[in-house]
Amino acid sequence: MRLAGLVVFAVGAALLPVLFPDNYFVLVVGVSVGLYVILAVGLNLLMGYAGQISLGHAAFFGMGAYASAILTTRFAWPSLLAMLAGLALAGLVAWVLARPILRLRGHYLAMATLGFGIVVHVLMVQSVAWTGGPDGMGSIPPLNLLGWSVDTDLRWYGVVAVAMLLAIWLSLNIVDSRIGRALRAVRGSEFAAQTLGVDTTRAKTQVFVVSALFAAFAGSLFAHQQAFVSPDSFSLMVSVELVTMVVLGGMASTFGAAFGAITLTVLHESLVVFEDYEMLIHGALLMLVMIFLPQGLFVGLSQGARRAWRAIRFKGISE
Amino acid sequence: MLEQLFQFLVTGITVGSLYALVGLGFALIYNASDVVNFAQGEFVMLGAMTAISLVAAGFPLPLAAVVAILITIGVGLALERFAIEPSLGASVVTTIIITIGAAIVLRGVALLIWGKDFHALPAFSGDTPIHLGGATLLPQSLWVMGAAVLLVGLVRAFLNRTLLGKALLACSFNRAAAQLVGINVRVMLRLAYGLSAGLGAIAGILIAPITFSSYEAGIMLGLKGFCAAIIGGFGNPMGAVAGGLLLGVLEALGAGLISSGYKDAIVFVFVLMVLFFEPTGLFGHKSADRV
Numbered sequence: 216m217r218l219a220g221l222v223v224f225a226v227g228a229a230l231l232p233v234l235f236p237d238n239y240f241v242l243v244v245g246v247s248v249g250l251y252v253i254l255a256v257g258l259n260l261l262m263g264y265a266g267q268i269s270l271g272h273a274a275f276f277g278m279g280a281y282a283s284a285i286l287t288t289r290f291a292w293p294s295l296l297a298m299l300a301g302l303a304l305a306g307l308v309a310w311v312l313a314r315p316i317l318r319l320r321g322h323y324l325a326m327a328t329l330g331f332g333i334v335v336h337v338l339m340v341q342s343v344a345w346t347g348g349p350d351g352m353g354s355i356p357p358l359n360l361l362g363w364s365v366d367t368d369l370r371w372y373g374v375v376a377v378a379m380l381l382a383i384w385l386s387l388n389i390v391d392s393r394i395g396r397a398l399r400a401v402r403g404s405e406f407a408a409q410t411l412g413v414d415t416t417r418a419k420t421q422v423f424v425v426s427a428l429f430a431a432f433a434g435s436l437f438a439h440q441q442a443f444v445s446p447d448s449f450s451l452m453v454s455v456e457l458v459t460m461v462v463l464g465g466m467a468s469t470f471g472a473a474f475g476a477i478t479l480t481v482l483h484e485s486l487v488v489f490e491d492y493e494m495l496i497h498g499a500l501l502m503l504v505m506i507f508l509p510q511g512l513f514v515g516l517s518q519g520a521r522r523a524w525r526a527i528r529f530k531g532i533s534e
Numbered sequence: 535m536l537e538q539l540f541q542f543l544v545t546g547i548t549v550g551s552l553y554a555l556v557g558l559g560f561a562l563i564y565n566a567s568d569v570v571n572f573a574q575g576e577f578v579m580l581g582a583m584t585a586i587s588l589v590a591a592g593f594p595l596p597l598a599a600v601v602a603i604l605i606t607i608g609v610g611l612a613l614e615r616f617a618i619e620p621s622l623g624a625s626v627v628t629t630i631i632i633t634i635g636a637a638i639v640l641r642g643v644a645l646l647i648w649g650k651d652f653h654a655l656p657a658f659s660g661d662t663p664i665h666l667g668g669a670t671l672l673p674q675s676l677w678v679m680g681a682a683v684l685l686v687g688l689v690r691a692f693l694n695r696t697l698l699g700k701a702l703l704a705c706s707f708n709r710a711a712a713q714l715v716g717i718n719v720r721v722m723l724r725l726a727y728g729l730s731a732g733l734g735a736i737a738g739i740l741i742a743p744i745t746f747s748s749y750e751a752g753i754m755l756g757l758k759g760f761c762a763a764i765i766g767g768f769g770n771p772m773g774a775v776a777g778g779l780l781l782g783v784l785e786a787l788g789a790g791l792i793s794s795g796y797k798d799a800i801v802f803v804f805v806l807m808v809l810f811f812e813p814t815g816l817f818g819h820k821s822a823d824r825v
Contacts, residue, residue, distance in 0.1 A: 268627050315810040321626040322570045326764055327809045329757070330802035337799035451753070455634055462631055491646055498638025505632045506620050 217387050220470050224383060228376040232369065242368040244484045246440055249375035250433045251476040253382040255460040257429025259472035260386060262461050264395060265422045266402030267317060268325050271332025272457050275427040277339060277449030278305040279434025281346055284355050284444045289345075294359045298435040305431035306424050313420040332454050339446040351445025358439040371440050378436060379473075382429060386469045389425065398422055402467075459501050465511025474513040537668030542786040544666075548675040548744070550782020551682035552578075555737040556759025557766060557774035558689060559730030565706030565769050566726035568626075569618060572633040574734055575756015576640035579749065581606045581735025582742040583644060586653045595658065603735045609640070610731025614724050637756070644749035655742035678740045685733065686775050693771065702726060706769060754798070758785075761805045767815025776817050 228249075235241045258272050282301030286292040292300070316327050339346050346352060357366040358374065365374050389395050397418040400408035405415050438444050456479065464475025482500075486493045508515040556574055563571045581602050588598035617632050624632075658677050663670040692699040704712040705722045713719050737755075738747065745751075759774075762781050766773025781801055788800035808816060 262627070266627075268630065319809055319813060322564075322630070322768070323764070323809055323813055325570070325626075325630050326760060327806055330761075330806050330809075333757075333802050334799045334806070337796060337802075341793070341795045341799075455638075458631065458634075462627075466627075492642070494638055494645055495642030498635045498640075498642055501635030502617055502632055502639065505624075505628050505635065506617060509621070509624060509628050 217391075221380065221384060221387070224473070225380055228380070232372055240484070242372050244481065246368075246371050246375045247484070248477050248480045249372075249379040250437050250440075251457075251460060251480045252379045252473045253433040253436075254430055254457055255464070255472040255476035256382050256386045256469055257426040257433075258457050259461045259466065259469060260389060260398075260422050260429075261426040262458070263466035263468065263472065264390060264402060265398040265419055267419065267423070268321075268458070269328040269426075270325050270451070270454050270458065271328035271330070271335070272426070272430055273449040273451070273453035274332045274335035275305045275309065275430035276434040276437070276453070276457075277335060277444075277446070278308065279431030280438040280444045280449070281339065281434075282431070283435040283438040284352055285345055287356050287439075288352065288354060294356065294439060295361070298432070301431050301435045302428055305427045305434075309424045309427035310420065313423040314416065317416070317419040317423060329451065329454070332451055336446055336450055339449065346444075346446070349446060351443060351447075353443040355438050355442045355444070357442070358436070365439070375436060375440070378432070382432075383469060383473060386429075389422075390469065394418060394421055399467075456497075459497070463500070463504055463512055465514030468511070468514050471511050471513035475511070478512070538790065539787075540667060541669040542790040543783060544669050544671055544675065545790075546783030546786030547779060548678050548782070549785060550779035551678050552737050552741050552755065552778070553758045553762045553781050554775040554778030555682055555685060555733050556755055557762030557778040558686065558771055559733045560759050560763035561766070561769060561771045561774040562689075562702075562726045562730045562733075564763065565771070566702060566723050567618060567622075569629045569633065570760065571613075571727075571730065572630065572756065572760075573613060573637040573640055574730065574759055575752030575754070576637045576644075577606050577610060577731045577734025577752070578738035578741075578755050579644060579747060579752030580609060580640065580738070582655070582738035582747040582751065583648055583653065583749070584735075585739045586655050586742060586747065587648070589655060595656070599736075599739050602739060603732055606735035606738075607728045607731045610727045610734075611724055613731075614727035618723070618727070619720070637752070641749055641752065648749055650748065652746040652748045653742075654746045655739065657743040672744065674740075674743045678744070681736065681740055685736065686772075689729075689733075689771065698725070758801065761801060764805060765808050765815055766817045770815065770817060773815055773817035777815070780816075 231241050231245060254272070254276060258269060261267050261269055279298070279301040282304050283294065283297045286297035286300055287294055312331065316324065316331070319327050340349050342348070357364050359365070360374075365371055397408065397413045400411065400413050401415050401418055408415050437448070460475040460479050461472050462475070463479060464473065465471030483493070486496060504512060510518070556578060559574050559577070560571065563569060563574070584605050585598045585602035588601055589595055593601070613636055617636055618629070621628060621632060657672070657674045659673045661672065663672055693703055694700070701712065701717045702722050702725060704715070704717055705719055709719055758781060759778065762778035763774040765777030765780060766775070784804060785797050785801050789797040792800065
């Protein structure tokens with residue numbers, strides 16, 4: 216099932232540009248879909264499996280992006296090294312924050328992560344000398360993978376597709392590892408997990424850092440691909456959108472999160488024509504899914520399908 | 535220098551009164567339903583924008599204000615009936631996302647009705663500033679502070695002195711027990727949502743002459759109100775009021791002495807510090823988490 220899903224994703228990503236050659240929608244929207252899949256899958260590890268909400272995840276996305284942007288333009292660092300620096304920064308911040316922030320629960324955790332996201336956003340807007348302030352900063356050089364420059368749409372599509380598959384594969388493995396099981400125990404009942412010998416603080420810290428790393432990785436790719444970054448791409452609304460993706464697909468399902476990211480990004484790109492209605496549709500979607508299908512579209516629908524399939528099978532047997 | 539500080543204090547208390555009213559709304563809803571209503575700021579925006587439109591359409595200000603408050607209360611009740619009631623007992627994450635969704639929907643509707651432009655309400659009693667010990671004070675600030683004192687007093691009296699208010703408080707202490715002694719919890723829920731929507735709308739109308747309003751105006755106001763409620767110790771209505779005033783003053787001092795660009799960061803860093811070191815709030819009572 217796990218491998219099958221990964222293969223479906225890989226084949227789908229490989230076939231799309233073949234079926235629709237030189238198609239703007241596939242190549243450009245595809246890249247954006249891939250980046251959001253990485254973000255959503257990472258956030259899902261924290262929200263879906265560990266049960267910890269984060270309304271400030273765009274901050275880590277932004278840290279990766281700005282680290283790459285600033286280090287490659289202002290200090291002429293090689294892009295891979297800059298990416299590593301961004302990952303180190305996001306990981307370090309997440310690690311320092313994890314203990315005080317993940318001690319909080321429910322609404323307090325929501326407020327704390329939201330506050331963190333806003334503080335980072337204000338820093339991006341205000342540190343004009345470094346980040347270019349609200350206008351952002353441009354002319355970021357293309358990603359350079361040991362001499363191979365990623366500078367065409369098709370190359371970007373390939374790089375992001377590989378990165379996305381890597382992220383999904385990593386996430387699937389983390390979920391089934393010892394840490395993954397510990398996290399699911401934390402979500403069930405932190406107290407019970409503790410009595411069973413799970414170091415819950417450590418497990419939560421680890422998953423927070425990992426999910427920040429996913430976000431920073433996507434951010435670094437985003438900065439190189441767009442060649443331009445501005446604080447708008449890392450605002451509170453983006454954090455909320457990331458949460459929407461995870462929730463829409465279905466929490467605690469890697470493919471659910473990926474499905475949510477794909478659905479919302481494609482919807483976003485298709486609704487550009489109805490710009491004024493986009494907000495309304497986005498909000499209504501969020502409410503309706505949470506009220507009627509709290510386990511998410513992907514999980515809800517696949518459970519429904521499984522139930523229907525079983526019903527058909529049993530009917531066949533009894534006849 | 536002293537005069538300047540006094541000026542910051544006056545500005546801070548004006549804004550703080552607003553945060554206090556929004557925070558009070560947060561606390562009321564949280565008490566009744568264990569839900570943090572992220573659409574609280576949108577009530578403020580709706581109240582302000584509706585009143586502005588009605589005044590522009592030729593309504594006298596008092597009538598426009600009353601109609602705007604009633605419409606916002608209607609929206610609050612609809613939110614309770616169609617979004618909160620069907621998901622009673624859902625997880626915290628679920629309810630947070632539902633109210634965020636509601637906030638986005640309300641913002642989206644406001645965008646369709648009023649567009650992206652900023653709108654303002656005429657001041658209630660003129661724009662001639664009052665000079666007071668070196669600080670200048672807009673008459674509207676007096677309206678904001680006066681109305682906040684009055685409203686907080688009324689809510690306090692309502693909670694402590696009337697049967698209905700006590701029933702609402704009973705729900706916040708223990709919903710099951712409240713139901714057992716014959717309190718209709720659903721009615722209390724609606725009461726809390728209606729009351730908070732009304733408080734939000736009044737806050738919005740009061741501030742609309744000072745800060746211009748737009749479809750997005752509710753986001754930060756709502757979040758600051760949420761901060762006020764957290765600083766005050768969640769579920770403590772008067773703590774939320776104190777928290778709101780504290781935040782307002784802190785923000786004005788930060789904007790004046792450090793940089794106005796960083797004022798939001800200052801507020802949220804303060805809230806983070808409170809959460810890290812005193813998570814039950816500065817004015818709350820300690821309570822342990824049940825398993």
